[in-house]
Amino acid sequence: MIRPGHPDIQFGVARYRTAAASANCFHHRTNTYIVMPQIWDQCLTVLQQHLSTQQFNTWIKPLQPVPSESGLILLAPNSFVRDWINEQFHDRILSVLTSLEPSCESLDIQVGSVPENRTAPPRAAQAIAAATTRTGKRNGTIASRFIDNNGFLNPTFTFSNFITGKSNQLGQAAAIQVAENTGGIYNPLFIYGGVGLGKTHLMHACGNAITSRKGNTRAIYLHSERFVSDMVSALQRNTMEQFKGFYRSVDVLLIDDIQFLAGKERSQEEFFHVFNALVERKHQIVMTCDRYPKDITDLEDRLKSRFGWGLTVGIEPPELETRVAIVLSKAAESRIQVPNDVAFFIARHIHSNVRELEGALRRVLANAQLMGESITVDLAKEALKDVLASQRRKITIEGIQKIVVEYYKIRMVDLLGRSRKRNVTRPRQLAMALCKELTNKSLPEIGDAFGGRDHTTVMHACSKISDLRKGDRHVDTDYRLLLRTLTS
């Protein structure tokens, strides 16, 4: 077999031998009728010899053959591949086919796929297949995608490996409740919180718990943009009925990052109906979002209010102890013991989200393994040097001021100026409080950086914001969003 890197065949059409010439050695001189897929297999063998493995695997392998009256139709996964095959490979493929079977005179490339015929799909997948037959609306592409992938539930995300602390225990408790009492009063379950805090983990854990308890439950996980793109392609292919039939018939719908529906009116309309159909039949919906339902802009009010029908829980960035526990537990999953001081070191420096915490731990472990050294704070320091440096670089008073000004859409001169209007003083106080929280600058230095104010003004701002956060949800949301922006 010819490998890429072989200079004769790898690059540029000019260096290929012609397909027709090479196909001669496979020429069939029999009059027996040859089934098309069989010809296609032979054609693949020829093509494989004359294309680089990369070209072959990328473009040729995904094609699916369907017999046509005078030859063959090849189904491409999307229009991009179709156009590319037409432009680059059509003639070559046809000449190989004709040389194999002279009666094969035409080759047509179309977008589409042959329904999958797998022998033993997993249980949940069978349930999804059943869903499509039960509704009597066969939805080849959408349903089969979920069948092939076991509903897209990730088995590695479970409740047992979800580390809880004050910041997320409510979320976990709610998800467990939902798993035990599907379609009950917590429908929908709406989990919101910042990037990388484990919302998706909880959602999969919930789905996994449900399907392991009731094997025939049709639970599917998807990201909301997948919902949108499925709908767009259903519209293009005129298969909206199948689309609706599928999504409205699942038992458990786990949909991630629902904020991506914002501004997409048609998708919102469809989702509205999916939502109603499922809730009406007491089928469970779990959603995640990066913010509170009411704070999603460009989302229809009827959806916002529906999202709040069941239970809405927030997940906060984990506090230090939880972060340490996460580090230790993740390391244990890899069967590696991390000393406590190293776990503390990592957790103290990576505070914004769990995803980056995991990335940092992976890096430390990989470094230790590679260098054959034991896991120490010094090693962690070295492994995370650039992360730590970029963090130190990032958070400055000026940086905070800039982010705050952009967030509130006010002018920097006003933020630093003398104005006492509410729309300026509140952002100013927030910015000061953030400076105290995120930098090591002294209060006089902070006051100075805000147009030469006194340090007592900074103190007042900090206590004011602290009080307001307890009573005013908007101030609290703003503060958390800004904190997240600055630290992630």
Next chain:
Amino acid sequence: MNTQLPLGLKLEVGFTFDNFHISPENSKTRLARDSLVQLAAEEIRHPQMPVFLWGQSGSGKTHLLQACCQQAADHELTLAYLPLDQLLATGSGVLESFEQQTLICIDQLDAVQGKPEWEGALFTLFNRTVESGGRLVVAGHNPPSAMARRDLATRLAWGITVELLPPADDQKAGILQQRATTLGLQLSDEAAAYLLQRAPRDMHNLMQLLDHLDHASLATQRRLSVPLIREVLAAAPEISGG
């Protein structure tokens, strides 16, 4: 119709793991290579997702990515090598065509940094690759945090992130000679030293220059000597930084 694409999808000759130069003291580069070797293996249980390489031009990112592709191709995995700078003109929709590949190597990430449409497409690609158990390698000049989208930035930082450093000056001659051998050329110590004194010293430009010299040597049927290098540099001052 995108006639630019073959450029974007081609792999360079001879960029392999074997001929990737790693100095003994550069453990990060070794970490990067080892992570990619794992990712290009025939079967892996839990891919470390994604492997993210960053560093200035000439630090070996493209070489590593392409080596990863070569090895994956040897294992008959489906794969895509996507240098985003060359795919810019095709529009971000192009990424959708590759989400079913087992291994996706994204190069030149900075070309799309801060472009909402592309960052959105990458976000989707990431999610779908994770969903389908695919493997992802991303390389660019900046660390993941440089992306405008936070949700994308944290996803890119989820796996192994390695900063690559360019080789030190005293290693460059050896690397050039090795590359020359791969191309079927012989680059003497004297010629290599001459090159390093006269040409821009970053590896990316040096490698391009070597390709240029390869063509010149073929065209004129001369061996790669100091006089030939002098002529080529004089004839094309733009590639010698002059």
